[in-house]
Amino acid sequence: MVENPSYPNALDAMRRARLRTVSVPVTDTGWDIGIVASTLRQAVPRLAYLIPDFHNPTGCLMPAPQRARLLHAAARTGTWLVIDETLADLALDVPAPPPFASHATPGGTGQVITIGSMSKTHWAGLRIGWLRAPARLVTELAGQRVATDMGGSVLDQLLALHLLARAGELLPPRLEQLRGQRAALAAALAEHFPQWTWRLPPGGLSLWADLGAPVAAALAEQARDHGVRIEGGTHFATDPGIFEQRLRIPYTAPPDTLREAVRRMATALAEGLSPASTTPRPHWIA
Numbered sequence: 445m446v447e448n449p450s451y452p453n454a455l456d457a458m459r460r461a462r463l464r465t466v467s468v469p470v471t472d473t474g475w476d477i478g479i480v481a482s483t484l485r486q487a488v489p490r491l492a493y494l495i496p497d498f499h500n501p502t503g504c505l506m507p508a509p510q511r512a513r514l515l516h517a518a519a520r521t522g523t524w525l526v527i528d529e530t531l532a533d534l535a536l537d538v539p540a541p542p543p544f545a546s547h548a549t550p551g552g553t554g555q556v557i558t559i560g561s562m563s564k565t566h567w568a569g570l571r572i573g574w575l576r577a578p579a580r581l582v583t584e585l586a587g588q589r590v591a592t593d594m595g596g597s598v599l600d601q602l603l604a605l606h607l608l609a610r611a612g613e614l615l616p617p618r619l620e621q622l623r624g625q626r627a628a629l630a631a632a633l634a635e636h637f638p639q640w641t642w643r644l645p646p647g648g649l650s651l652w653a654d655l656g657a658p659v660a661a662a663l664a665e666q667a668r669d670h671g672v673r674i675e676g677g678t679h680f681a682t683d684p685g686i687f688e689q690r691l692r693i694p695y696t697a698p699p700d701t702l703r704e705a706v707r708r709m710a711t712a713l714a715e716g717l718s719p720a721s722t723t724p725r726p727h728w729i730a
């Protein structure tokens with residue numbers, strides 16, 4: 445079971461592994477936990493991949509009671525929850541949420557695998573991630589990894605340890621920087637695209653803008669000619685042809701760059717859009 449929309453590289457990994465997926469919607473207001481529970485009940489999936497903390501691309505944060513209900517529903521169907529906490533520390537307007545697994549009852553029935561990485565809090569070039577799971581499963585997964593790349597770079601891991609030890613000092617300025625970039629992006633969008641709507645996410649790295657018309661792919665393509673690389677909503681969809689009116693706009697660049705990018709997008713739109721090319725393009729989403 446996956447969310448729709450979701451992180452494209454995760455969806456792609458599932459396609460490559462030939463997993464059959466069932467999806468649950470994540471809207472601007474988050475999850476309908478009733479739908480999540482009934483989907484679990486009806487489909488009885490072996491695995492559910494979710495991003496409850498500042499969901500990519502919507503930015504939604506799953507409330508605590510929904511987390512408890514999800515755990516309960518998954519325990520009943522024996523579904524393993526793969527919880528992606530990559531964005532969890534990027535809490536801009538709210539306290540950082542406690543780890544999802546902390547909602548599980550001690551020694552209880554829930555089966556949770558938590559995954560996270562240094563990419564969003566520190567640097568995506570530092571290819572360090574982790575998972576937290578029952579010890580036997582960790583051993584099994586570590587064994588599987590040997591067949592692909594043997595293991596992570598020790599130097600990178602040492603650097604990550606050093607950064608994690610200084611997280612209390614390094615994270616606050618990073619969050620402050622992101623708040624400033626988010627504000628700059630929101631102001632530029634309001635100026636150049638007053639007809640678009642979006643919700644300011646409480647955390648995470650991007651706005652999930654609604655353009656009011658299914659032009660996101662065409663705009664993304666045209667913007668590319670103006671040196672702006674941006675992804676339309678279909679890129680985040682579980683099935684083709686949906687979220688064509690959505691654009692995910694990250695606020696990961698400095699304010700001036702964001703203002704210039706929005707100005708160029710407005711120029712691209714003013715030139716008029718040709719239908720989006722159907723030629724597949726490589727995935728670059730970060």
Ligand SMILES: Cc1ncc(COP(=O)(O)O)c(C=O)c1O
Nearest residue numbers: 451495500528530561563568730
């Ligand atoms: C939800 C989510 N998980 C994982 C990743 C990728 O993390 P990494 O760079 O560590 O592979 C991203 C990057 O955008 C993401 O949004």
